Amino acid sequence: MSLLEVEDVHAYYGESHVLEGVTLDVERGEVVALVGRNGVGKTTTLRSILQLTPPRDGDVRYDGESLVGHETHEVADRGVGWIPEDRRVFAHLTVAENIRLAVPADDDVEDALERAYEAFPDLGEIGGRDAGTLSGGQQQMLAIARGLVGDNDLLLVDEPSEGLAPLIVEDVTEALADLAEDTTMLVVEQNLPLALDIADRFYVLDHGTVVDEGSTEGVSTDDERFERLSA
Amino acid sequence: MSAAGTVVDVLVSGLAKASLYAMMALGLTLIFGLLGVLNFAHGSLTMLGAYAAGLLMVTFAGSGFGALVWFLVAGLTAGVLVGGLGAAMEVALIRKLYDRPPIYQILLTFGITLVIDELARIVVLFYGMQPQTDWQAALGTKPSFIADTFAVLGGTVSHLELFEILWGVLTVVAVWAFLNRTRYGLVVRAGSEDDEMAAALGIDVRRVFTVVFALGAGLAGFAGALLMWDPAWAASVPLASETLLPAFVVVIVGGLGSFRGTVVAAVIVGMVDALMTYLFDHAIITFSGLPELTVFLILVGVLVVRPQGIFGLAEVGGH
Structure with missing residues (x-):
């Protein structure tokens, strides 16, 4: 049984039909990339899994149980974490407070902070600063740190390299690769080299539906299967 | 009166008014x-809180220092009762309109x-009281020493003013400590900034909404208890609109949704109110309605010069 099964999911924004029957699965321990052009429904797929944009049709199963009809916080409680597009750190909370919020109620907060600062030493030096004052790269590290301390079995990562300088993207890739060692991930990414670098498998999304899938092994960015991404 | 006495008068009266305004506006x-x-x-x-606390005081309270203990019981009970009513309002009515534009919530x-x-008017009339005028029996539960005054540098300070300042400071500190020193306060601050992200971190934002609405309503109820003893306010049905207007002035001047802004604006509005009350009583013209007019002029001025208020963000809105 897959850890995550998305089956024929249809989702809408108002009357706009965004997901037109997305089907994909993620095995435990895998990193799966979801690639596609802008506006094809990648972020909406993650939002549908989290029940932030609940599917109108189809099913999302996590560890064999349907998530449809549950509240987002219940999905999170089951071990599904989210590193969203644009980081979405709490700008008026300090770095430390942002991390504290992500720590499950029965976990040791100080221990979690220590783990986060060990993984991202830069954050330890600016723990008392408001997150809104951080650079884009620092905010992305903070978003990943929240995912790290969240005790998640599955992380949904949305455009982790978006808007970051190439040098920072390298750091982010490294951090995600470390996290992937013991966390299953579904990563939405337009940066194809990064996606192929960290993922075991990939899905290509177009017009709200999966049009291709496969293993990343031996696949390069100039593979004709990815031509549609630049179309 | 000496200049020092005048300063003491205005300062203490201003801080007492600021305390009441802060308590009205914090929720x-x-x-x-x-x-x-x-x-x-x-x-x-707030009006319900004044009547609830007044009812408890009239029914159970004795005189002397014992009344102070009863005031605490009555105030907390009023806060809990009104807080419970607020929670019920949020769950039964307001929650249904979160996805609608703000005008729907305002109309509701x-x-x-x-x-x-x-309803309050009907009930108050049923028990033979005058809804339009101050409830004297509740005012009468105030121990006589609370109404006493003493001289400081030639000015006059009343125990009631100090009592109001004490509760204002305690309330502000308690709310600040809740928001900044507790896990739940952290959750509230996160939820107010990005409710989707908070939910994705496992926070039951809907429950937080209910708790905060209950807390805000409870603060209104407790403020009502304090006003019940102040002859300038006292329990009456019009207390509802009499307190709503200055509360809105304070919240808008401070910046909608800003705790710090509300406290600072309460002090500004309270001090200006006290100063204008003194000036209009003694120096310019004796006309009792003018200080209130000045308070509303502050509102107009702030809206024109800095619409987001002192500490507000340039754009505010719901979720």
């Missing part, structure tokens, strides 16, 4: 900050305030 700003709801029923909740809470005020 309103908490609710707006997290839920994005402008609660027009806030004044009615305005409707609720009309219903509460009318």
Whole structure:
């Protein structure tokens, strides 16, 4: 049984039909990339899994149980974490407070902070600063740190390299690769080299539906299967 | 009166007014900050708190220092009762309109305030009291020493003013400590900034909304208890609108949803109110309505010069 099964999911924004029957699965321990052009429904797929944009049709199963009809916080409680597009750190909370919020109620907060600062030493030096004052790269590290301390079995990562300088993207890739060692991930990414670098498998999304899938092994960015991404 | 005496008079009176304004406005700003709801029923909740505390005081309280203990019991009970009513309002009515534009929530809470005020009027009349005038029996439960005054540098300070300042400071410190020193306060601040992200971190944002609405309503109820003993306010049905207007002035001047802004604005409005009251009573013209007019002029001035208020963000809105 897959850890995550998305089956024929249809989702809408108002009357706009965004997901037109997305089907994909993620095995435990895998990193799966979801690639596609802008506006094809990648972020909406993650939002549908989290029940932030609940599917109108189809099913999302996590560890064999349907998530449809549950509240987002219940999905999170089951071990599904989210590193969203644009980081979405709490700008008026300090770095430390942002991390504290992500720590499950029965976990040791100080221990979690220590783990986060060990993984991202830069954050330890600016723990008392408001997150809104951080650079884009620092905010992305903070978003990943929240995912790290969240005790998640599955992380949904949305455009982790978006808007970051190439040098920072390298750091982010490294951090995600470390996290992937013991966390299953579904990563939405337009940066194809990064996606192929960290993922075991990939899905290509177009017009709200999966049009291709496969293993990343031996696949390069100039593979004709990815031509549609630049179309 | 000496210049020093005048300063003492204005300063103490201003701080007492500021304390009352802060207590009236804190719940309103908490609710707006997290839920994005402008609660027009806030004044009615304050009025209910005044009547609930008054009823407890009239029924059970003795005189002397014992009345102070009873005041604490009555105030906390009023806060809990009104807080419970606020929670019920949020769950049963307001929650259904979160996805609608803010005007729907404003109209709903305005409707609720009309219903509460009318019900209060009916009940008060039924028990043979005058809804339009101050409830003297509740005012009379105030121990006589609270109304006493003493001289400081030639000025006059009343125990009631100090009592109000004490409760104002305690309330502000308690709310600040809740928001900044507790896990739940952290959750509230996160939820007010990004409710989707908070939910994705496992926070039951809907429950937080209910708790905050209850807390905001409870603060209104407790403020009502304090006003019950102040002859300038006292329990009456019009107390609902009398407190709603200055609460809105404070919240808007401070910046909608800003705790710090609300406290600072309460001090500014309280001090200006006290200064203008003194000037209009002694120096310029004796006309009792003018200080209130000045308070509303502050509101107009701030809206024109800095519409987001002193500490508000340039754009505010719900979720």
